[in-house]
Amino acid sequence: MASLPLLKGQKALVTGANSGIGRATAIALGRVGADVVVNYVTGREAADEVVREIEGFGVRAYAHEADVSQEDQVCAMFARMAEEFGTIDVLVANAGLQRDAPSTDMTLDQWKKVLDVNLAGQFLCAREAAREFRRRGVVPEVSASAGKIICMSSVHQVIPWSGHVNYAASKGGVLMMMATLAQELAPHRIRVNAVAPGAIRTPINRSAWETPEAEEELLRLIPYRRVGDPEDIANAVAVLASDLMDYVVGSTLYVDGGMTLFPGFATGG
Template structure:
């Protein structure tokens, strides 16, 4: 387990944090001692429940409604974080969505919406968070880094996914964006990394795991023989945001039970 005070005194912003991976990550950050801004775009009641759960851990938390694809809303969200908590140390750019369709049925609106949220949204959040990191600089008693950015990617940054061209393209873009930002910001002591979840039991992919038949098919793709839980990603995010991982820069941590090992080839393909 992650030590309870691993992130003591730090301030975290987690986007898309009212359910699924974002919720688990926000709660885990609070358990590790961080104050947390719980971002959501819909579902205020769920976001407030997450806030109360985090507060019960003895740290501060607030909910903030913002569409990460809207520049003005992202600027306002980061500004509020600084107003509430005094600064920002950790950004988990988690907000994302799917709008699936075969290529010939993929409308420009579906394509653009996924790119706007999954890729542009992470860019906007990273840009605004970095302004605060650089303004404040390193505070050694808090962290060895001036700031930590964790981009939420997917195994589909490397695994093509027919019928999901917009989603897979957005996650491939997240990989290159993350690596480019890491290269640019490392000399300024800002660490940028990514987590690439595999199959995780979240509302976004419920159809892939919530029946015995679907689960059996899914497990054929996972050498470790279990579907992941949001907590698997949350614990990875806390560790990656901590000084335990201070020399990890520009890396993608695959948390996927071995999905990217392409298990179909275990017997020769």
């Protein structure tokens, strides 16, 4: 993405920002002018590398360790951001994980861990961001809205995924959580939306694309015939967070190469 001042002077927080989609998103927001908090739960060195790359754009950044499923840690993270940056303008609730197993083998701990991070973690971050947005209101010289919340969902908010019932349930929950938050917060000029990635080259799904055979099998599900890169998602987030998309409220932007077009029916089923 070219360097454009889409978010100049704005303050952003990206959760799970030391690798994969979160890393690319934090860097993209810095490139378009935002100061960025790089949240991580493990991997401080990687988070510090992201911070250094963002600072190379002439903006501010720092890394903050916090488990988004823990309320006290989320509150402390937002409190520190208020001290360091004064406020928040953009939240990208990206942190997520998988704990895969067939449903008959899945433990309650596996179920709870995924729901706690992927769904409850997004809620806690969104709640804290919304509180600050409502307190501060619209600052016209910064943004047309009082704040932006972007929930990182997945094509699996609508596509069932055998062997991943906890993950699919968490992302289905993100869909309705996002829409309900959008409905509730829109009168306060707070924009809540989601980005739903398809198959992206990240460490979490390396086995699905790292060999030519695996990639060819994956491409059967992607009409556009390429696996996505983290930057595809990051660029979408950067534009969605900007005033170019000010009238977009309560929407999910699918960035999936057409995966949600039911490619199995392309020849009539």
